[in-house]
Amino acid sequence: MDKKIEIVTILENKFIAKDVCEISFNYSFDVEPGQFVNLYLNSKDKLLPRPISVCRKEGDLLTLVYGVVGKGTEELSSYEKGCKIRVSTPLGQGFYLDQVERGKSAMLIGGGIGIPPLLELSYALLEKGVRVEAVLGFKEQPFLIDDFPCNVHLASDEGTVGFHGNVLDLIKAKGLNADYYFSCGPKAMLKAVAEYFPDVQLSMEERMGCGYGACLGCVCKTKEADGITRKKVCQDGPVFWGRDVVWDE
Amino acid sequence: MDLYFGEGMLSGMNNLDMSVNIAGVKWKNPITTASGTFSVRESGAFYDLSELGALTTKGVSYEEWEGTATPRIAETYGGMLNSIGLQNKGVGPFIEEELPLLKKYDTPIIVNVVGKTIEEYCRVVERLSETDIDMLELNISCPNIKEGGISFGTEPKMAFSLVEKVRKITKKALIVKLSPNVTDITEIARSVEAAGADCLSLINTLLGMRIDVAKRKAVLANRVGGLSGPAIKPVALRMVYEVRRAVNLPIIGMGGIMTGEDAVEFLMAGADAISVGTASLIDPTAPLRIKNELREFMLEYNYKSIKEIELLEE
Numbered sequence: 001m002d003k004k005i006e007i008v009t010i011l012e013n014k015f016i017a018k019d020v021c022e023i024s025f026n027y028s029f030d031v032e033p034g035q036f037v038n039l040y041l042n043s044k045d046k047l048l049p050r051p052i053s054v055c056r057k058e059g060d061l062l063t064l065v066y067g068v069v070g071k072g073t074e075e076l077s078s079y080e081k082g083c084k085i086r087v088s089t090p091l092g093q094g095f096y097l098d099q100v101e102r103g104k105s106a107m108l109i110g111g112g113i114g115i116p117p118l119l120e121l122s123y124a125l126l127e128k129g130v131r132v133e134a135v136l137g138f139k140e141q142p143f144l145i146d147d148f149p150c151n152v153h154l155a156s157d158e159g160t161v162g163f164h165g166n167v168l169d170l171i172k173a174k175g176l177n178a179d180y181y182f183s184c185g186p187k188a189m190l191k192a193v194a195e196y197f198p199d200v201q202l203s204m205e206e207r208m209g210c211g212y213g214a215c216l217g218c219v220c221k222t223k224e225a226d227g228i229t230r231k232k233v234c235q236d237g238p239v240f241w242g243r244d245v246v247w248d249e
Numbered sequence: 250m251d252l253y254f255g256e257g258m259l260s261g262m263n264n265l266d267m268s269v270n271i272a273g274v275k276w277k278n279p280i281t282t283a284s285g286t287f288s289v290r291e292s293g294a295f296y297d298l299s300e301l302g303a304l305t306t307k308g309v310s311y312e313e314w315e316g317t318a319t320p321r322i323a324e325t326y327g328g329m330l331n332s333i334g335l336q337n338k339g340v341g342p343f344i345e346e347e348l349p350l351l352k353k354y355d356t357p358i359i360v361n362v363v364g365k366t367i368e369e370y371c372r373v374v375e376r377l378s379e380t381d382i383d384m385l386e387l388n389i390s391c392p393n394i395k396e397g398g399i400s401f402g403t404e405p406k407m408a409f410s411l412v413e414k415v416r417k418i419t420k421k422a423l424i425v426k427l428s429p430n431v432t433d434i435t436e437i438a439r440s441v442e443a444a445g446a447d448c449l450s451l452i453n454t455l456l457g458m459r460i461d462v463a464k465r466k467a468v469l470a471n472r473v474g475g476l477s478g479p480a481i482k483p484v485a486l487r488m489v490y491e492v493r494r495a496v497n498l499p500i501i502g503m504g505g506i507m508t509g510e511d512a513v514e515f516l517m518a519g520a521d522a523i524s525v526g527t528a529s530l531i532d533p534t535a536p537l538r539i540k541n542e543l544r545e546f547m548l549e550y551n552y553k554s555i556k557e558i559e560l561l562e563e
Contacts (some may be wrong), residue, residue: 001293001295001296001297002294003294003295003533004534005532005533005534040531040532044327044479045326045327046324047324047327047328047329047478047479047527047530047531048322048324048329048530048531049531072324206319206320207319207320207321207322207323208322209321209322209329209331210286210291210529210530210531212291212294212295212533213288213290213291214286214287214288214291214292214529215285215288215322215530216285216307216316216321216333216336217321217322217331217333218319218321218322219316219319219321219336230315230316230336
């Protein structure tokens, strides 16, 4: 029995961009970059947990950045400082960092609300002596860019900040490359990134039920030695190798 | 007379006995998990599963089933829709990988069985009958599987032939899980009883739908799916009440049970035991909490056994 649900007190919960919120609270569990936590809403009509990836953990302070995309995250964004909320212990398979070698280089490719988990990853990689640069794409309004402890290349769909276009166009235009690639963002972006950099580690998103591996609500098709299998995004993922993901859905 | 010293008696407290006897199988309390919402590894990471009256597995088919496309989950007001499509690795891997894990817990094992044909159901039942599982639950009612227009869960004759055939090949206690997506649930309950079932479980999910108005598309890739959660509790309760008056078989009641009080409602409606389903997705330890709440209720209202929890009717 190593998992549980805890009640935490919100220290801060504020908008940092249009439809993007940052929430923080004290959290004693160790988290790995790429893992997520389930946040449980206080209202009784919205039952399912909201799985939110870890953006930053400093000491006991956990910060999550989430998109306000529906009624659930709307309710979450209304919770004020001091409000209590149920949260799970860390869940899922984070980024694979065991094989990462000191002195090598890593490129973090993020799009929109897929950017937050790359922040914790950037710190973890720097700690391992890896040179890090981030390529971050936004629709319009950027967020978190000043928090990255590394060189950041910006792209925006509307041309409001940085390169006018998507992250992959920017990477191609500047001829960027690295020893390791990590990416999180919209599915179309992940697919394009995985085609360009097959060795990339992707953090996938899927509509989840329980968020802890019991219901099989969220699955990702992957190529295995014995054919195609359906893995649980909440447990076997959310991080998968780009070359393994089957993109037909 | 059946002499059994339940938990309460052994601990010397209040002579409270939560045990129940379901089709000849002794459960230490009337709480089990609803099929599809429990996984031995994942749920076992949160609490000691031996605390439950029985453990009910996800649906097991003969060969591997891939399940439906994603999204498979949609939240609804006070409930959720799912169209998992019974993804599972098949009975072989189940017996090799899952069963040993389930056996580690000191509580009966109920294996939920699915199939697309009578033959398929029978093959799974044959394999499982060779193992030391305690009970079988025939899932004749999953709304996400439809094969060639055959609907075991909604046509009494089909249900009868399936249960009759399965009955002949197994001595295991046989539960049949009923669908609420019928005009009269008592009709199918009676035919299943006549075919030799030992127990009924009800209800499975109600067929439902949600639409994303911005995309002008159904939220679920499968378009429709099974509705579960507190939103369906009144319907489930009414159906348990109706079936109780139609058959003599023990009933495992389920449908939106979130609290001990909900469990009591089902017991009063005529259930002999209850399953916790969607609540486990919201709170992984819900079955244990509900068991404890039921116990508190019994203490508060001075019930000595589960059997005493009955409806007072004129």
